[in-house]
Amino acid sequence: MILFSNNFIEVIEENNKVFLNTIQPNFLLKDFDQILRKYPRIRLTNFALLKRTLEKESIQPVEIGQWLPVIELEISKDKMSATISINETNEKVLDNQQIILQNLDELLSENQISHGIKEIEINKLITGKSYCIAEGTLPVKGADAKVTYLEIPERKPVIHEDGKADYFEMNFIFEINEGDWLGEKIPPQPGIEGINIFGERVPAPFGEDVPLQYDPQAAYEVDQNDKIILHASKSGAVEKRQGLLTVNNHLTIDGDVGIATGNIQFDGSVSIRGTVNSGYSVSAMGDISIESPEGVTGAKLLKSENGDIYIKNGLFGLGDTEVMAGGSIFVKHVNDANLFANNEIVIGFYSLGSYLVANTIKLDERNGKIIGGKAIAKNTIITSVSGNRLERRTELVIESLSKQEAYDQVQDKAALLKSMREETLQLTVKVDEVNKHKSKLSRQHLKSLEALQQELEKKKKQCELIDKEIQQLMLDMKNIGKEEVLVTKEAFSGTYIRIGKKSSLLNQSKHGKFKLEFGELNV
Numbered sequence: 218m219i220l221f222s223n224n225f226i227e228v229i230e231e232n233n234k235v236f237l238n239t240i241q242p243n244f245l246l247k248d249f250d251q252i253l254r255k256y257p258r259i260r261l262t263n264f265a266l267l268k269r270t271l272e273k274e275s276i277q278p279v280e281i282g283q284w285l286p287v288i289e290l291e292i293s294k295d296k297m298s299a300t301i302s303i304n305e306t307n308e309k310v311l312d313n314q315q316i317i318l319q320n321l322d323e324l325l326s327e328n329q330i331s332h333g334i335k336e337i338e339i340n341k342l343i344t345g346k347s348y349c350i351a352e353g354t355l356p357v358k359g360a361d362a363k364v365t366y367l368e369i370p371e372r373k374p375v376i377h378e379d380g381k382a383d384y385f386e387m388n389f390i391f392e393i394n395e396g397d398w399l400g401e402k403i404p405p406q407p408g409i410e411g412i413n414i415f416g417e418r419v420p421a422p423f424g425e426d427v428p429l430q431y432d433p434q435a436a437y438e439v440d441q442n443d444k445i446i447l448h449a450s451k452s453g454a455v456e457k458r459q460g461l462l463t464v465n466n467h468l469t470i471d472g473d474v475g476i477a478t479g480n481i482q483f484d485g486s487v488s489i490r491g492t493v494n495s496g497y498s499v500s501a502m503g504d505i506s507i508e509s510p511e512g513v514t515g516a517k518l519l520k521s522e523n524g525d526i527y528i529k530n531g532l533f534g535l536g537d538t539e540v541m542a543g544g545s546i547f548v549k550h551v552n553d554a555n556l557f558a559n560n561e562i563v564i565g566f567y568s569l570g571s572y573l574v575a576n577t578i579k580l581d582e583r584n585g586k587i588i589g590g591k592a593i594a595k596n597t598i599i600t601s602v603s604g605n606r607l608e609r610r611t612e613l614v615i616e617s618l619s620k621q622e623a624y625d626q627v628q629d630k631a632a633l634l635k636s637m638r639e640e641t642l643q644l645t646v647k648v649d650e651v652n653k654h655k656s657k658l659s660r661q662h663l664k665s666l667e668a669l670q671q672e673l674e675k676k677k678k679q680c681e682l683i684d685k686e687i688q689q690l691m692l693d694m695k696n697i698g699k700e701e702v703l704v705t706k707e708a709f710s711g712t713y714i715r716i717g718k719k720s721s722l723l724n725q726s727k728h729g730k731f732k733l734e735f736g737e738l739n740v
Contacts, residue, residue, distance in 0.1 A: 221252050228252060229278055235259050236278035237270050244271050257344050258285045258304045287317065290324055296413040297353035299330055303342050314339045332416045356411030356421035364427050366400035366462060369455060389506045389527040390454045390488050392467055399436050399455065399462055400447040402429050432463035454486040454503060458523065465503035474499055486524060493519065582705045587611055595693055601706045608711030615700045615716040623694045627687055634683045641676045648673055701732040714740060
């Protein structure tokens with residue numbers, strides 16, 4: 218079929234292909250463009266060939282493009298949508314609306330498109346523009362698993378002032394009984410199926426699952442009413458440790474630690490309703506809480522391996538008491554004692570002549586005082602007052618590392634951890650192999666096996682400790698450059714402030730936020 222013909226060219230359509238026959242050369246491209254506009258169904262496939270063909274007389278017709286259908290249908294790969302484009306002039310579309318609509322219905326039917334078909338206004342269609350003619354119903358993802366845990370009161374001291382007495386109180390050890398509810402999970406739910414444009418079902422994804430985070434030695438799961446319920450497998454003190462809900466063994470001492478009890482050493486948390494008498498010690502793997510209204514005087518050692526220590530009232534160390542916490546220390550006031558915490562030391566009112574070491578040391582910004590002694594932190598020291606009018610030397614020190622020093626330490630510990638883990642793996646394989654023949658072992662060999670198991674547990678704990686140190690160093694690296702000493706009311710003359718390697722001994726009272734600015738201490 219000849220689409221166009223004049224003295225220069227012929228444009229021919231045959232088998233849905235478009236051919237050009239040049240009768241006389243040098244037919245202008247801009248004139249050929251008018252032909253393309255008149256026949257939108259022509260789609261050029263080789264512009265360079267068109268240009269060359271127009272420049273010289275043809276021996277035979279040359280293929281230059283395709284002859285498109287009036288309605289072009291495109292189906293998405295996911296079968297969720299289909300678009301059409303009309304390859305006819307607007308005039309022809311308006312003159313043949315019913316025919317085009319009928320052809321469209323036939324085209325959709327031929328392609329088995331049956332769902333989500335949209336109505337179109339044929340008189341508003343623009344030549345060559347794509348329009349969505351069918352759209353599937355998307356599947357709806359199911360609800361994610363929902364996890365709820367027992368709410369453990371935040372360990373945050375509250376200072377009350379009633380005009381008569383000051384109280385340093387906080388929610389500390391949260392005790393539960395065996396079988397108590399610790400949490401629950403509603404499992405992920407199925408979604409709602411979708412339908413593609415062919416009427417086929419589209420599976421819906423389940424919601425994301427979220428595991429219950431708990432120590433399997435401390436809790437167990439029960440399926441109940443389409444929920445997974447978490448119950449305590451023993452009585453004790455509930456807490457979160459390294460992201461896991463756990464229940465520590467809990468020892469309650471109704472009176473004092475002294476002659477009647479002897480020194481206390483316990484694998485769990487300890488609550489002491491009374492005090493710890495002079496010369497006595499309490500060591501625990503978990504938290505330690507001492508609630509005596511008289512505070513603690515002259516105790517030898519208070520040590521929590523992995524938890525926090527809370528002394529509801531004052532601590533009078535008499536120059537001998539040491540308090541050591543794997544977590545934080547909370548105390549109303551402290552006199553002549555040595556406190557060491559891996560996390561925070563929080564003091565309600567004052568520290569007098571004491572040695573304090575922690576990541577962060579916090580006293581009440583309104584009334585807290587550090588008088589005498591030495592406070593050493595990695596990140597921040599906060600107090601209202603430091604020193605006194607008698608210019609008692611009071612040291613506030615931030616022991617910060619440079620980024621390079623911290624990076625070097627991380628690298629060294631990471632190498633050590635890798636080596637320790639390899640040793641632990643080898644020892645685990647060895648223990649497992651011996652365990653296979655345990656029933657046939659002699660008494661002597663059983664003792665050797667027990668020694669191997671103890672060595673394995675020791676190495677596992679060492680790995681955990683090194684990993685914890687690495688995580689702390691990584692956290693410290695994020696805070697490098699943010700170290701500060703905040704004295705809100707008055708740092709008296711005689712206060713010594715050091716951050717990193719920069720230091721200053723105040724010879725007059727000051728207050729404010731002391732930190733490094735451009736490498737120098739801003740005192």
